[in-house]
Amino acid sequence: MHVSIAGGVDGAWTIARRLRCTAIQIFLKNNRQWSARPYRQEEIAGFHSGRYCPVIAHACYLINLAAPQAVVRERSVCALIDEVQRAALLDVPVIVVHPGAHLGAGEREGLRTCAGSLDEVLGATRDRPVRLALEMTAGQGSALGYRVEHLEELYQRVRWPRRLAVCLDTCHLFAAGYDLRETRRYDELVAELERRVGIEQVVAWHLNDSRGALGSRVDRHAHIGSGELGRAGFRLVVNDARWAGVPMVLETPKGPDLRADRRNLSVIRRLWKRV
Template structure:
């Protein structure tokens, strides 16, 4: 059976994300460990970490995952922003370590006013600078596939491969496969043949064994649009078929999957509950 969960709010404390995940029937949970739109972060105290771990045990939620701050841009040509991003990413990994969370998921970055090759070079430089600073941490980094909106990197499998193949130590890195982003980037997933072709391409360029987490999101925009906007499962341009293929794929039965679909309610029912129910109905 697939391991299904959701991204949850930490409002009221880190442990609250776990409680909210349990209330929605999650088996795993993704969270920010801080306000994702601010550079300054409140320190994680020992009691915060204890309450978080206790909640995981109490509610039997596994595979906690951190998503890093939206402000971090490891591809930025602005040297000041790049430096701030590197320092902030080190802190993200240390915070995950304090919580005993195995991975921090990050978008590779956007090259803005420079070039693709220069942006990839800066990401590699950043990761090579970060890695020695976090060798004492148990948290690794997952590079997320992106939609390719604007100058964002990571939308072609070859871009992620360039990073993984060039960093000095790739052992602490892996990939988070986002269905919406891959679809928006132009990789079809609808028919069985299309799904297998996309997975074969990923395996050839990067390796399916590098996928350590999956984001299950439908897309509000068409195939190849390079627009990053998530939709509820089966209610966007992807439909249900890609999720049916993915949930039945034996290669991913032990890979945690998290929805990042729009929040809110429909007729008094939490949308996360609705989306998770939809996914479970699709599971073989």
């Protein structure tokens, strides 16, 4: 489950335990601001002592590594470098990041810009044991990363591909046109991932239902089982032994309390047991 860090990163574990999470995702700082105060010493210590299951991070939403405007791109690179430093302080091994949006510059140009930005971030953080997991997107607007080929190209272009990884999101894949409900189409997707980047590169899954239809390229998450994917859309993914040990986290809509999270988790847990 993606859990809140409101009040400090160490607080994430309190929520995780209440939800009985077996893997969590956090933001490393407020995700709608460019910069944030450094962690307090006791916050870091509390994060380490509370830790009991795998944890990954999601990068700030403002970051656009493919931005055609130099100012935005440079700001994005600096922000992501800061996030890698924060992840290293917390021993968080993976930051999920979107390849970015080309905003009219075209996909080829956008991928080239993104690869350059990734190189800058990886080059500036060479001693940090943190991987950047490129998330496959729904392809909304001019978002890159909605085809496996896009990830393949980024792997080929960057200087340190070993510090890249892949994050798959059920909602995004479905909206991008990959049908996870049918065994044949699902197997084709996995085979394509294996051929173009290697399935061992997949270090995280996001489990979200989709409000948008198959191939709609609309990125809107729904509660598990109540969107276009439906329960059938999760059965293959959560029971596939090839993802054993890969953290799966939900980014479903949240309510004022933990009730919605509990309900979504219980739907997934039931699917998981019933093969």
